[in-house]
Amino acid sequence: MNEYESRDQIIRSMGFPTYRDYLQSKLWRGIRQRALLRTQFKCVKCHGRAWEVHHTEYSRLVLEGKMIRTLMPVCRICHQLLEEDKKQRLEVEIEDWKPVPRPKRARAITMKSRRRAS
Numbered sequence: 001m002n003e004y005e006s007r008d009q010i011i012r013s014m015g016f017p018t019y020r021d022y023l024q025s026k027l028w029r030g031i032r033q034r035a036l037l038r039t040q041f042k043c044v045k046c047h048g049r050a051w052e053v054h055h056t057e058y059s060r061l062v063l064e065g066k067m068i069r070t071l072m073p074v075c076r077i078c079h080q081l082l083e084e085d086k087k088q089r090l091e092v093e094i095e096d097w098k099p100v101p102r103p104k105r106a107r108a109i110t111m112k113s114r115r116r117a118s
């Protein structure tokens, strides 16, 4: 189960059919407001005006509004960059499962040393 599937499972157990319904709820609007107030509506990345809140994790405590310290107020641009970074990190993790190809440089060194040996 990936983090979005576990997030949606928590969301449903809280009585929201989808995550979108949750984002439109009074509960989320209150949480979002409290998170934004922590930085006086400043983006934690660029210190510009924050309009959005980035989830660094989707735990039950965060989704229920019992913990807001992992919620990062961000501007739209920084939020997009953060989401892209998250995707990149996931790709790197998947990449790790593949066998690592032999670097070209190592082969060149081998050839050179062979030449030197003869």
Ligand SMILES: [Zn+2]
Pocket (backbone or CB within 6 Å): 043, 044, 045, 046, 047, 048, 074, 075, 076, 077, 078, 079
């Ligand atoms: Zn920003």
